[in-house]
Amino acid sequence: MNKLNIITPDEIDFSAYLRETEPKQRVKPAAEYVAELIERLGRPVVNPGQPLPWAKARPYFRFRPGEVTLWAGVNGHGKSLMTGFVSLDLLAARQRVCIASFEMKPHSTIGRMLRQWCGYSPDEFQGHPEGIRAMRDLYEQFGGATDKHLWFYDQQGSVSSDQMVSVARYCAKELGIQHLFIDSLMKCVRGTDDYNAQKNFVDELTAIARDYSTHIHLVHHIRKLENELKKPDKTDVKGAGEITDMVDNVLLVWRNKSDETTRKPVDPDAALICCKQRHGEWEGGINLWFDRASQQYLEASGAATIDFAQRFA
Secondary structure: OOOOOEEOOOOOOHHHHOOOOOHHHHOOOHHHHHHHHHHHOOOOOOOOOEEOOOOOOOOOOEEOOOOEEEEEEOOOOOHHHHHHHHHHHHHHOOOOEEEEEOOOOHHHHHHHHHHHHHOOOHHHHOOOHHHHHHHHHHHHHHHHHHOOOEEEEOOOOOOOHHHHHHHHHHHHHHOOOOEEEEEOHHHOOOOOOOHHHHHHHHHHHHHHHHHHOOEEEEEEEEOOOOOOOOOOOHHHEOOOOHHHHHOOEEEEEEEOOOOOOOOOOOOOOEEEEEEEEOOOOOOEEEEEEEEOOOOEEEOOOOOOOOOHHHHHO
16 A cells, blocks of 8 residues: 555555455344343443534534534535545544545645645645755654644546445455545435435445445535525435435535625634534534634634644644
């Protein structure tokens, strides 16, 4: 495997991972489950999974092992930018993450994540000889901090749903990936109106997440709203209605497209709306403010950016 932990389609025979070949592993006597329940007696109750990056949302939501989260929003509202920010927070918690982005090369994704990681724009170094050395140091620090924890599936354009299912199973089974980001569903199912293919693909992902106790993050689009200032809801998600039924969590990303020159500091730049959480009680939304220099989403106007470099230390 190369230094950037990039998985390429011609590197591995993914066909071996298309279908689970050992169903007997999932057929167990009830006594095994009873024994596990007895073993848990008296243990403190632990809230499993990883929280969202923002303190105000941490008590209410978790990315639990064995679940699938659908990230949906209007095109251009910052879904990929937000999932990249969330992936950094997961990496800071020493979670193993793999990103499969079919619209951005791994190098471009890393460049954007580096900006969120260090907290400022690399453009500040343009034209300065010392800046090149400083950037090299930052890349080396980032590479060292995420080594053996951050992986990429290098495939642009589109991929068959069977291939993506194979990659997901490989990542979970062989690499021990705890969070797999797939950006996006429509790049894995070619027909926008092929609802059966969409349902089958999401069904496969939910089975993989459950069987391997990994968490799969699936990016998707919502229908174009009559007014972009309107916040979406679950019914606006494109495609088969069963998609939102099958996944465990639905998070909607909304960007405030009102005139920024007249917007007040108290007005948020974005919102994250939880409209489904199967194993949690909270549904609602949090307002977020976007810091352009770092490209981080902050939980309050004027809040300090997250020092990821310090958290990784």
